[in-house]
Amino acid sequence: MERGSQDPQIITTKLAIPPYYLKKIIPRDHVYMALDAGLQRPLLLVTAPAGFGKTTVVSEWIRQRQLPAAWVSLDPSDNDIVRFWRYILTALSRFLPELNDLISSCQGGQGGPGIETILTRFINSAITLSEDIVLVLDDYHTICTPVIHQSVTFLLEHLPPRLHVVLITRRDPPLPLARLRVQGKLVELRTQDLRFTDEETGIFLTQAMNLNLSLDDTIALRKHTEGWIAGLQLAALSLQGRSDNDAKGSMAQFLKSFSGINRNILHYLTDEVLQQLPEHIQTFLLQTSILERLNASLCNAVTGNTDGEMMLEWLEQNNLFLNALDHQQYWYRYDQLFLELLQHRLKQKYPTLLPELHHRAATWYAQQGMDIDVIKHAILAEDMELAVRLIEQHACHFIQRGEDSLVRMWLSSLPEALIASHPMLSLLQAYTAFLQARMDVYEQALTRATRLWQKDKQHRYMLGRVYDLRARVALYCGDGPQVIKYARQTLAFIDEDSSSPFYCSTMLHLGAGHLLQGELVQAAHYLSESYRLGQKYSYTTVALAAGVYHGLLQKAQGNLRTAIQTFQQICGEAQTIVSWPVIAAHVYLADIYRERNEVTNAQEHIQQARLLSLQAADEGYMAAELYLVQARLTWLQEEHEQAMTLLIQAEHSSQRFGPNPTFLARVAELRMHFLLARRDLTTARQWQTQYAPPLTDDMFLYEREYWLMTQARLLIAQEQGQQAVQLLEPAYQLAHQQGRSQSELELLLLLTLAYHIEGNTQHTLQKLEQALLLGEAGAYMRSFVDEGAVMIALLTELYSRYQRHSSAETIHSSPGYIYTLLSSVGTETQPPRWLISQENEDEMIDKLSEREYMVLALIAEGLSNQEIAQKLVVTVSTIKTHLNNIYAKLHVHTRLQAVTRAYDLGVLRRSEVDTEPLSPPRPLP
16 A cells, blocks of 8 residues: 555555545535635534545535645544554645654654644644645544544644644544534534435436436435435436336335435445446455455455456446545545445355455555555454564564554454464563553463463573563552562563663663662662663663653652752653653652642643643553642642542552552542641541551551551641651651651651640750751742641741841751741741730730649740649640640640740740750751
């Protein structure tokens, strides 16, 4: 089949406007006028069942109006987003030559451009169009891939004013048609608009079909066919074989034989037409019906005759549903409806001949070097040896192009027993199943491939590919120990050849595995090596992935500024690439910008990630992360229910490739945070009781850490500060020892709140100052302010203390940083009197009871709640009651604010209490 000169995978006849379907075109001015309205709107939708002349009327409209048009005839093989857009770009390139560079690099998988990038560049180019261009997508109903529909929606939403899209389809596509209607962006032609009128029926029967029927018979035939063009044509062909007298005499009986649009009628009419044709014509039609497109040479190969050119000319001259695909009349195709009926007849009449016909077609395609078509017909010919050889030879190439759906289609056409006997086919089946998250099929196929290669000493090295895939899946499940295990097994089979892509990916897996275990030094070593090799040998996706994990390592170290640079570099280097590392870079940038309270930037990167994830084959890996960041951003916008829904979606997505307990723990910690932020302590307790697992030493590092923080949050909310401290302190010390500053910060903030609950002022301030030192180094913001009113009050008090002291050395964190944190939530950083209401101060003092004065004085001395209770010989709960009363009467939120307020009111005199500056953070081993 003819291929494009720029891309051997492009069939140029798919890009040709069909020259004509009938020798004598029936003028349809009223339809053309309706189509003209489409030039005033972005989308023209032509929808009707088969046989209503949709393609004919649109192609003739384009010719009649002399419209500049790009045409793409779609078929089921175009259900791959890379292939789909490659065809569209090629069709449009004659109007926009600047797209040629993009087309030449248009690949998926390991190095293809993002569809969002393609569309953005195309849209930006098309804005400069000086004339209206019509883009026609014929047979759009053959497209069933959701991501393609989403990408078309994106195009329609950003369509330049000079570009108009025409969709020809048998049914409504899953596009936002209702919204487009409301916006006035849609023109529709449907079945009723395309039916032949009485006048058109008369012209068609007399001029195109050479039938001389009376007006009454013409009207009767039109009514019985309901203006259905395919039915009219078949009926006319049937009547052509009768004499005028027979035709007239049998018209009434003939009309009784069918009515309306019914496939059974089509079978009847097809039989009528075929029976009137010479036997050799019937045979030619049936035998060549196995072909989607035909030319004389291909027809000769399939039929075994030499009259292919003559036969095609005869069929065209006699209006037998043969459509030219180019103006040279070299390539043709049968009308789809007629083709389906011919194929049905072929299976009935020559069932044993089918394999031989497909074998002949495969042989011809092989001679032309058209691998996709060879594989298709080899499978249909049941020539499994040829099919397997070609699939094993070419599958990886198509996967790298992002056309894994094509490989999946081939595999689904093979007998399962055949796949089971070939380890390479089993590996391909495992890989494509993995991309679809069909993990049961993945495991069965990969286990089978392993067993077969273990028995084959000559090809045992292929086991390295098996373990490399297993390492990748373990990584997707957050299982650090398993990632490292399989990565080391991979090394055993690839002889540590540093130029091998598997060696490069193994370095990546080792680095990521150590990162998951908190072993940052080892992780940095392997990730640097993977990035170096990926750059050296142009393993682009692996190099980008190494960059992503290096950015995560920097994030774990608390170096948000450096991490931003790393992720931005990935996005910059991969402007024309779609793969999960690019999606990841945008997701993690969004999260960092959220942390820095740069919400607009965060939302922009989330949008970029969402667009890119539409095309990535393994987008599911990042879907969970994307949902999690979206949940955080949504919560900031106070859309709390939507945020909780996104958490559920994140949970489900994270388990697509197998259990991922670490991610579930992350979601649990955030859910607890959300529940407590809206003061839903009852639900928080119920959820913890029902779902939280016991903390055990065999948990993954981060899994245990997140569940520990989840439990600590609930304990703090229940004012069980000491129990929370007992959980948090060991975890903090481990994070400190490993240099995981981000975890240190998160744990320090919870420790600050826990010590505050316990009334331990010294430790509260100490932990807060330690957190501030880490936070300022990384420019953290939301981690502080999202802890709520108590944390804001503590920060306010610390800032106020800084203002009261003449020497900046008494405060170990930067007052400027604290000011920035408080300003980010709209807190006016004035002296602590901003906390006071307008109530008379004397009245406030009078409200305090004698026992409350005593508690306040002891707080000022630095005693904890437990120590105050012992000194006053009461219970801790009684002290907490006194504290709550003091807070309410002085209009404060924390112990520190209460003491400061007491100073301001003169309730306490500074000379009577310990006024030493805050103690510096104590270094930990």
